[in-house]
Amino acid sequence: MRIKSMPWVWIAALAAFLLWTTTSNGASGKPLSDGPAKTLIQNAALIITMDPAIGTGPLGTLSDADLLMERDTILAIGKGLMAPEATVVSATGKIVLPGFVDIHNHLYQSIFRGGCTDDDVIGWMNKCNLPVRLRLEEAEIFAGVRLSTLDLITTGVTTVVDWAHLFPQNLARANVQALEESGLRFVFAFSQPKEGWNTLQAFKAELIDPNPLATFQLTAGTKNTEHLAGMVLLAHELNVKVNVHLLEHRNQRQDDPVGALARSGALGLGANLLLNHAIHLADEDITLLGKSGARIAHSPLSNMRLASGIIRLPELHKEGVKVGLGLDGGTNDTSDVFANMRTAIGLQRAKTLDATTFPTVVDVLRMATLGGAEVLGLEGEIGSLTPGKKADLIILDPHAVNFAPQWDWPSQIVFNGQPANVEYVFANGRKLKEKGRLVGGVEKEVITAAEEAATRIRRSLDPEAKPGLD
Numbered sequence: 001m002r003i004k005s006m007p008w009v010w011i012a013a014l015a016a017f018l019l020w021t022t023t024s025n026g027a028s029g030k031p032l033s034d035g036p037a038k039t040l041i042q043n044a045a046l047i048i049t050m051d052p053a054i055g056t057g058p059l060g061t062l063s064d065a066d067l068l069m070e071r072d073t074i075l076a077i078g079k080g081l082m083a084p085e086a087t088v089v090s091a092t093g094k095i096v097l098p099g100f101v102d103i104h105n106h107l108y109q110s111i112f113r114g115g116c117t118d119d120d121v122i123g124w125m126n127k128c129n130l131p132v133r134l135r136l137e138e139a140e141i142f143a144g145v146r147l148s149t150l151d152l153i154t155t156g157v158t159t160v161v162d163w164a165h166l167f168p169q170n171l172a173r174a175n176v177q178a179l180e181e182s183g184l185r186f187v188f189a190f191s192q193p194k195e196g197w198n199t200l201q202a203f204k205a206e207l208i209d210p211n212p213l214a215t216f217q218l219t220a221g222t223k224n225t226e227h228l229a230g231m232v233l234l235a236h237e238l239n240v241k242v243n244v245h246l247l248e249h250r251n252q253r254q255d256d257p258v259g260a261l262a263r264s265g266a267l268g269l270g271a272n273l274l275l276n277h278a279i280h281l282a283d284e285d286i287t288l289l290g291k292s293g294a295r296i297a298h299s300p301l302s303n304m305r306l307a308s309g310i311i312r313l314p315e316l317h318k319e320g321v322k323v324g325l326g327l328d329g330g331t332n333d334t335s336d337v338f339a340n341m342r343t344a345i346g347l348q349r350a351k352t353l354d355a356t357t358f359p360t361v362v363d364v365l366r367m368a369t370l371g372g373a374e375v376l377g378l379e380g381e382i383g384s385l386t387p388g389k390k391a392d393l394i395i396l397d398p399h400a401v402n403f404a405p406q407w408d409w410p411s412q413i414v415f416n417g418q419p420a421n422v423e424y425v426f427a428n429g430r431k432l433k434e435k436g437r438l439v440g441g442v443e444k445e446v447i448t449a450a451e452e453a454a455t456r457i458r459r460s461l462d463p464e465a466k467p468g469l470d
């Protein structure tokens with residue numbers, strides 16, 4: 001490299017990059033040295049690798065085994081691993097599994113949790129979501145996203161897709177900043193119809209591409225087909241996914257949104273088309289989606305709360321459509337992945353009266369981990385505990401009143417698990433939850449900021465409104 005011939009702007013950029021790579025893990029500005037080089041998770045009673053090539057059965061399970069990681073990468077999994085230089089985390093009597101992958105969320109929406117609980121999605125959008133959205137400033141976005149990310153870490157999520165609602169640039173920047181500070185791996189799904197492609201490309205280049213934990217997707221709707229078609233073209237150019245809400249409410253069938261996907265060229269994106277909800281699908285739609293290779297985010301708790309309906313999961317599975325699980329923002333009212341998994345199973349059983357219908361316990365554990373990673377195209381990096389993949393993993397303590405005694409632990413994870421059973425969370429090798437507590441000590445300050453932001457919004461919605469319960 002001949003420094004002399006480089007223009008000063010390139011030298012400055014190189015210096016900034018070198019400084020960034022040597023002082024940051026790209027997640028929160030905290031130094032890489034905030035953890036040991038190697039960590040040995042020792043003597044786990046059960047490791048669910050989600051990799052059948054490593055362990056037994058479809059979940060790839062190992063008993064009485066260890067997992068060794070170095071910085072952000074899983075090095076080895078097996079019995080009696082030796083690493084004298086490693087920091088040891090005892091997992092005796094505990095369960096290790098991949099971190100959960102939440103493939104659909106709107107993280108700022110925690111700011112109006114509990115709102116419009118007697119409305120369906122259209123009432124919720126009109127009475128809660130839209131009025132709040134019109135009043136959002138950077139501080140509200142930042143506070144809501146930070147609160148949601150802590151909630152996600154509590155429940156064991158290590159990757160989240162955050163779908164931003166056509167925010168102006170300043171709000172989108174605040175949103176990304178809060179995601180970065182969380183230490184989570186994230187996908188930021190965003191577009192801004194009022195601004196040109198250049199703005200989106202510059203946003204991606206500046207805020208997403210330099211961060212190894214971040215991925216970019218483009219958002220679009222099916223009503224504005226001109227914008228959707230534009231995003232399809234840009235997605236081809238950038239090789240990113242287009243992320244669209246589809247048929248969440250039964251009345252949306254009259255708008256022919258599947259036809260809009262076809263006309264705009266979105267179905268031609270194949271695996272780069274990610275559809276949220278996709279509840280009210282006709283038989284021919286399911287066939288079409290199966291052929292196209294499009295992928296789906298299923299948010300069962302949200303679908304239930306908003307009276308949206310029950311997705312046709314067994315039929316989609318039969319057509320080979322890849323489906324992962326999402327928590328879907330404020331409408332979920334909680335970031336409880338365990339509740340989401342058992343709801344995904346329960347809705348189908350209640351509908352079909354068949355306890356063997358898709359998804360089973362194994363299916364839903366896969367959907368919440370490797371399946372979600374596959375939907376995002378990140379299965380080469382995350383989703384299973386495979387040497388060489390990123391160290392995104394959680395440790396559960398099953399010795400709790402809601403979980404013990406041991407009978408069939410994979411089933412108990414789904415039917416008994418609660419966020420409180422998540423003892424450790426590692427995202428990209430970095431510890432975000434330890435001994436049942438969030439790392440970083442920011443919990444109180446984040447909750448206070450969220451309370452203040454929610455109070456400001458409530459007051460602006462109704463000047464007579466009293467803050468909180470007083």
Ligand SMILES: [Zn+2]
Nearest residue numbers: 163245276328
């Ligand atoms: Zn959504």
